[in-house]
Amino acid sequence: MRKTRLDNVPISEARERLLAAASLVPDVEEVSVTRSTGWMTAEPVFARFSMPAYPAAAMDGIAVKAVLTERASSESPILLMEGRDFDYINTGDPLPANRDAVIMIEHVREREEGLAEVRTAIPPWKHVRQAGEDVAAGEMIIPARHRIRPVDIGAMLAGGRTQVKVLKKPRGAIIPTGSEMVTPGTLPKRGQIIEFNGAVFASYLEEWGAEAVNRGIVPDDPEAIRQAVLDSVADCDFVILNAGSSAGTRDYTYQVLSELGDVLLHGVAARPGKPVVLAVVKGKPVLGLPGYPVSAYHSLDWFARPLIQTWYGEREGEGRRLTVRLSRSISGKLGAEDFIRLGVIYKEGEFWAFPLQRGAGVTMSLVKADALLRIPSQESGWEAGERVEVEGLRSPSEIARTLWLAGEDDPLLDRLASLFQQQHPGWSLRRLSGNGDNRSGGDWHGLVGVADRMRETFDPAGGVFFRLVEREWGWLTMPENRGRIFGGKGIPKADLGLIRPAAGSGLDDGLDRKYREAEELLEGRLRREPTLLKAAAAVASGTADVAVGTRTAAHPFGLSFIPAGILPLDLWLPNATLKTEGGGRLLSTLRSRAFQQAAEELPGYSTRSTGEKLEQSNEGVVSWDNQNQ
Ligand SMILES: Nc1nc2c(c(=O)[nH]1)N[C@H]1C(S)=C(S)[C@@H](COP(=O)(O)OP(=O)(O)OC[C@H]3O[C@@H](n4cnc5c(N)ncnc54)[C@H](O)[C@@H]3O)O[C@H]1N2
Numbered sequence: 359m360r361k362t363r364l365d366n367v368p369i370s371e372a373r374e375r376l377l378a379a380a381s382l383v384p385d386v387e388e389v390s391v392t393r394s395t396g397w398m399t400a401e402p403v404f405a406r407f408s409m410p411a412y413p414a415a416a417m418d419g420i421a422v423k424a425v426l427t428e429r430a431s432s433e434s435p436i437l438l439m440e441g442r443d444f445d446y447i448n449t450g451d452p453l454p455a456n457r458d459a460v461i462m463i464e465h466v467r468e469r470e471e472g473l474a475e476v477r478t479a480i481p482p483w484k485h486v487r488q489a490g491e492d493v494a495a496g497e498m499i500i501p502a503r504h505r506i507r508p509v510d511i512g513a514m515l516a517g518g519r520t521q522v523k524v525l526k527k528p529r530g531a532i533i534p535t536g537s538e539m540v541t542p543g544t545l546p547k548r549g550q551i552i553e554f555n556g557a558v559f560a561s562y563l564e565e566w567g568a569e570a571v572n573r574g575i576v577p578d579d580p581e582a583i584r585q586a587v588l589d590s591v592a593d594c595d596f597v598i599l600n601a602g603s604s605a606g607t608r609d610y611t612y613q614v615l616s617e618l619g620d621v622l623l624h625g626v627a628a629r630p631g632k633p634v635v636l637a638v639v640k641g642k643p644v645l646g647l648p649g650y651p652v653s654a655y656h657s658l659d660w661f662a663r664p665l666i667q668t669w670y671g672e673r674e675g676e677g678r679r680l681t682v683r684l685s686r687s688i689s690g691k692l693g694a695e696d697f698i699r700l701g702v703i704y705k706e707g708e709f710w711a712f713p714l715q716r717g718a719g720v721t722m723s724l725v726k727a728d729a730l731l732r733i734p735s736q737e738s739g740w741e742a743g744e745r746v747e748v749e750g751l752r753s754p755s756e757i758a759r760t761l762w763l764a765g766e767d768d769p770l771l772d773r774l775a776s777l778f779q780q781q782h783p784g785w786s787l788r789r790l791s792g793n794g795d796n797r798s799g800g801d802w803h804g805l806v807g808v809a810d811r812m813r814e815t816f817d818p819a820g821g822v823f824f825r826l827v828e829r830e831w832g833w834l835t836m837p838e839n840r841g842r843i844f845g846g847k848g849i850p851k852a853d854l855g856l857i858r859p860a861a862g863s864g865l866d867d868g869l870d871r872k873y874r875e876a877e878e879l880l881e882g883r884l885r886r887e888p889t890l891l892k893a894a895a896a897v898a899s900g901t902a903d904v905a906v907g908t909r910t911a912a913h914p915f916g917l918s919f920i921p922a923g924i925l926p927l928d929l930w931l932p933n934a935t936l937k938t939e940g941g942g943r944l945l946s947t948l949r950s951r952a953f954q955q956a957a958e959e960l961p962g963y964s965t966r967s968t969g970e971k972l973e974q975s976n977e978g979v980v981s982w983d984n985q986n987q
């Protein structure tokens with residue numbers, strides 16, 4: 359029963375169907391007040407005792423009977439005698455019998471021993487906290503369906519409560535399925551995938567107030583999946599089955615759920631996250647969510663979060679809204695809601711947003727997203743420059759303290775970013791993945807590349823170049839291929855798969871210059887990967903024979919590195935960045951000893967001119983003694 363045509367139900371309608379079909383009846387339990395933060399009250403909480411339990415002084419001073427001060431004035435002060443007319447008293451002390459007011463010590467002139475002069479009349483109960491002023495016995499401290507906060511704990515304890523009745527957390531079972539799944543920490547063999555959606559789901563469920571029960575990996579076997587679902591509906595309030603929700607030959611979610619219960623729908627009108635199966639089995643909602651991590655995250659948010667909110671009688675909260683301008687046009691698909699992860703950059707008083715990678719399998723696009731854009735199903739998208747409202751995933755002030763670098767890739771830039779954040783708490787440095795040719799977009803505060811090359815391709819007059827590092831570049835290949843990749847002129851043989859550096863990068867330019875006479879051999883070999891480490895990963899995985907890259911990039915994969923030369927890597931900071939606080943901070947990190955050390959710890963870098971301001975073109979081949987050779 360492989361189902362290949364999916365439904366196209368709008369998310370909001372799918373959610374309504376789910377909530378209407380699911381019977382959610384929360385149980386009640388009692389927890390200790392001191393550990394009740396975050397729980398939802400099941401009943402109103404009433405005070406057993408009054409707080410304070412007795413009339414008490416609100417100020418340090420003397421306790422008196424107010425009527426004695428009736429005639430006091432600065433012209434005719436009155437004299438009071440300790441013991442007979444007043445007693446010394448401190449804040450919080452019980453008011454003695456036959457006293458009804460407190461005069462602050464600042465307003466008392468202490469005469470000789472035991473005598474006090476008072477110059478103003480005070481009314482009864484002045485500076486007295488009445489019994490129950492804070493909480494009176496029988497008064498409601500917090501209502502039912504109230505999420506307990508630390509301040510509520512204080513009031514409950516003061517009111518004599520030590521236990522509180524709360525709604526039990528809903529138990530959500532998580533069933534990760536897939537014969538290819540291995541547990542985290544295992545080195546995945548070919549065909550294996552580390553199972554991590556389960557842990558992501560569990561963490562979100564807990565954040566949203568549920569108890570998560572991760573049942574562990576279940577293989578792609580309908581019988582095993584059926585059993586896991588039956589076990590889960592028996593002792594949990596809802597179930598999440600992941601993945602196998604689409605149309606593959608081993609996608610059993612739909613089949614199993616339609617046999618065990620009622621399928622409400624298979625497929626929502628949204629991207630990513632389309633192949634969702636919603637069902638009810640033995641009265642319990644079961645969510646069959648797609649496997650791609652981004653789709654999994656979104657569909658969890660659409661369906662599991664509202665289930666939990668409904669359990670607690672809460673309404674869907676408004677996300678953090680942020681208005682941004684789009685720095686590029688963004689299109690969506692008519693008839694489906696599109697969800698797009700955005701990077702947001704703050705420049706000259708405005709938040710500018712641009713799309714991050716759209717693939718549903720790119721977990722890092724969620725890790726890196728600053729905001730989420732929803733394109734409604736009847737909207738085809740927006741033009742560059744338009745203002746749109748998005749859901750902020752980081753606060754505007756965090757975004758405003760984030761610098762973005764574009765241009766050439768190098769793993770050292772990750773170290774720079776990490777150090778920057780470490781040295782300047784509250785600040786961060788991000789990188790636009792890609793190459794040197796996105797300088798026209800302006801979605802950045804600084805540009806990485808080779809200064810001489812950048813000077814040729816754009817007018818750098820409005821900024822300053824700084825040397826980041828000098829790096830060794832060359833050819834990366836599997837050690838066993840080392841001896842047989844090169845043909846004539848030192849260029850890999852024409853029938854080998856070659857990965858070139860990103861188009862327009864200094865490294866690609868270096869390749870062209872060095873092998874000028876062998877240009878025709880390089881021509882037409884156009885596979886490129888966005889970063890040096892991704893290129894090295896492709897060689898290590900066997901989809902390419904050789905990549906142009908750096909010694910550092912070869913290192914984590916154990917690839918052989920055959921040096922071709924040394925190239926600088928520079929940073930151009932426009933004056934608009936240099937005059938900002940962030941620009942100054944970035945420069946200080948670039949020039950810090952810690953950054954130099956970080957570079958020196960990696961193979962293939964020289965830091966002899968790191969941090970230097972580059973005054974003019976220093977044409978010519980760079981060379982240095984490489985101790986890592
Ligand atoms: N012919 C069609 N193929 C696909 C369709 C379609 O409509 N027709 N839909 C695509 C879409 S859209 C999505 S989303 C995926 C959903 O696939 P499944 O839900 O069936 O998931 P799997 O195929 O089992 O896995 C996909 C992918 O997800 C990763 N994954 C799965 N589980 C986990 C986990 N627990 N932890 C980490 N990662 C996980 C894994 O990389 C899988 O390769 O289907 C498309 N195909």
Ligand code: MOO
Binds near residue numbers: 632
């Ligand atoms: O749901 Mo799939 O995630 O559209 O990629």
